[in-house]
Amino acid sequence: MRKITDILSTKGKWFLIALAIVYFGIGNLLITTIAGIEQYAYAKTVAQQLAERYAIMPSSSSQSSSLITPTVANYSILVDGELIWHKSNLSESEQSLSLYHFSFDAQKLTVHVALISLYAQYKWVFISFNLLGIGLGLLGYISGRLLFLPSILSLNRIEGWARRYLNEPQHHFKAQSEDFLLEHALEKLDQAKYAAQLHPHTVDAYIRGQTFLDNDTGIGNRIFFDHRLEALLNEPEIDSHGAVYLIQLKELDLVQMQGGNDEVEQLLALFINIIDKYLKDHQDAVFARRSDLDFAILMPHISLTEAEKVAEKLVRLCNRLNVPEYADTDNFFHVGVAYFQANDLPYQVLAEADMALRAAQLQGPSNWFMYDKGAIIKDMAKGSVRWRTAIEKALQREAFVMLFQPVIAIEDELPHHNEVLARMRDEHANLVNASVFLPMARKCGLVPQVDKLIITKTIKLLEYEEGYVEMCSFNLHCDSLNNKEFVDWLIAHLEAHPKACERLIVEIQEYYLVQQSESLKSILARIKATKVKLLVDHVGLYVVNTQYIKEHNIDYLKVHRSIVSNIDQRPENQLFIRSLQGACANTQVKIFALGVENEQEWETLKQIGITGAQGHYFTEPLEQFEPFKTRY
CATH class of the missing domain: 3.30.70.270 (Reverse transcriptase/Diguanylate cyclase domain)
Structure with a gap:
């Protein structure tokens, strides 16, 4: 690919040379040729008249009717080689101007005719003509330097930056002139692009x-x-x-x-x-x-x-x-x-x-x-004391059941990992959903104990089913992460089971992570050090800054079901996920979606290009892994 200035300079140079040749060379040659033809014809006419009249000067009536009329400088008539007449119309000092000569022989009569050169006769015309050409050339050159050269150089800088940008996308454009809006516009766009890459959370x-x-x-x-x-x-499975x-x-x-x-x-x-x-x-x-x-x-x-x-x-x-x-x-x-x-x-x-x-x-x-x-519902009317008693009894009996719901990868439609969903079995052997018992456990300060039990059960399962069970994710609640005793236990427990850690994913709600980002930074870093991966869920439930993606070295994001629901009919939700993809640019973060309930939502998510999805469209939460192994 050639620069615009290369093309303009090469073609412009040859154009100017050609123009000069035409103007000075062909122009003067053309005039000289026309003048020579005119002089030849006129001299011949004069010689013929003199030969006929011998010593009679030609009259003005015998001169050519051309626009350019030559002037006779002198003439001589010789008979048998002997000069019988000579006449000069110029002084001795002007004889040197007689440049064109013509001789004519007729019956021993020789006539010499000398005409004044048109360059001599019209010298100021020729000088003016050439000076005008030189002036126009200088004017064009100066105008080009003042008016066109800066624009050409600006285009050259832009094309040079574009060539380098194709090879080095991180190269930045810097405007070198305040006179060209195009350079300033490109500089601002480049700065905006760089800022968006550096802080994609602001765009998101x-x-x-x-x-x-x-x-x-x-x-x-x-x-x-x-x-x-x-x-x-x-939301299914939730009362x-x-x-x-x-x-x-x-x-x-x-x-x-x-x-x-x-x-x-x-x-x-x-x-x-x-x-x-x-x-x-x-x-x-x-x-x-x-x-x-x-x-x-x-x-x-x-x-x-x-x-x-x-x-x-x-x-x-x-x-x-x-x-x-x-x-x-x-x-x-x-x-x-x-x-x-x-x-x-x-x-x-x-x-x-x-x-x-x-x-x-x-x-x-x-x-x-x-x-x-x-x-x-009577269960909803239970007081805090009765809830505390019910949850404590369930903890003592380890009466928490784990269900598993696969997160399906778009690439091969096989499970990427399985989310662990906890259910509490009450005194009547009924399964109570986490959305019911967890708020009450939080009021009673029992969330860390519940999380301990779920984590212990999950790690045991991974070790027991080693080589068969895919990665598992479990929810880690903010109340637990704010409990120093729990955090110390968690890190020690993870370090004691390194093989299981490689297949563990910790899920944290986006809102809590953003609100307590500073206090959670060191804790999450310790968790990451055990090779456990981090997943942020409930993404999109609240409008928050996504700077946490890079600050905490997040591995996965899971979009909330409110964004996924009827996404095929909601372009604003599709735009949200695309903005999330932009925030994850230049990272290894994978995006999943929660709450896929029909084929239309699944196909739309495929078109958007996320990593995978989870929902009842694929399977309900299961008590074991085998059914969805065979299904996909």
Whole structure:
């Protein structure tokens, strides 16, 4: 590939040479040729006239009618070689200008005719002609240097950078002139590309924010909230329950009209700050803005009694707002609550919450309302003391059952690894889902003991089934990682079983990892040192920064089911996964998806190009490995 300047300089050089040849060479030759023909014809005519008239000077009427009329310098007539007449029209000093001579013989009569050269006769014309050519040439050269050469050199720099960039993608372009916008644009684009490669989490966070965040407040938007609610209600093998709270700031429009945007922004910032602080104690809660006046909170895995307490707390928190005097403080906000259980439809839950909101508004001053949901599952109504007793008994009996769900690789549709899913067997021999007993275990401070039991069972299985069982992953909860005694036990236990560690994957929730990144850094490094791999799950459940991917040397990411659900119909969720792939560029991180329920979702994920997926589309959680071994 040749440079633009090489082409321009080569062709331009030959073009200028050709132009000079044409102008100076062919131009002068053409004029000289025409003049010579004219002089020859004229001299011949004069000689013939003189021969006929002997010594008679030719009259002007006998001269050529050409535009260029030659001038006779002198002539001589000889008869039999003897000069009989000589006539000169020039002085002696001008005789040297007689350059063209013509002789004519007729019957012993010889006539010599000398004409003045056209270069001599029209010398200033010829000088002016050549000076004009030289001037135009110099003008073209200077103009080219001033106007075109900088542009050509700029193109040369750009093409030189492009040639080097093809061989060295890390090479950066630096603009060398302030006069060319193209160079500056390329430099900025190159800087932006480098920044995106250096900090891909910023690009990923931007795409997440544009898709799932409210532009004015920075919290989740309607899409964000609806996806989380739908994923929670449709999550298989989990007895979903909880509450949805709709909070409407009814007088916010009045504040907008009376106080302007600044006062609205201050009021919203205070409201969001108050709610965020309260929700820190409810790690699974989702907070979002559904419209200009409406906000929503999703509180999963709480009982009906707890849902009522949360509603009362929200009312007390909202009463802390500094409402302007011109607004109706008694009717500034209202809260509608809908309690949901498994198999409820998302639109029904939201419709019930909206109806409860209208009922609260009809009742008068700022308050909350919830319709009677009816009988609640008895297990959900257990008190903390009864839950503690049930979990402690299960730990003593080691009454925790492990189920396994394969994560299928797209490349060969074989299991990449198996996730260990814990179930607790209660006193009635019923299996209780982890989503039910783990929140209560957390309240009772028993999560580290539960994790110890699951880890011990998993490692025993890997050692017993050595050479047959694929890699296994298990969830490690933040409560356990914050317990120094547990961490010391975990590291010692892993170091005691090095072969099993090579097939172990620890799963940590994305939100917890981001929130406690600094405190977890050394702990995760110690875990990685045992050759255990790290997987971050629940990716996409919250809008967080993905800088942790490189900070903690993560091996795998697992996208949350709220992103995977109906992904074939949701381009914004497809964009999210592609942004995640961009954040993982230049790393060895593999991306998996959780919650694949049908072929359309599976095919879409294949097209996007992730590593694998997990869900009921492939198989339900199993108590052993063999069934899905034979299936795939």
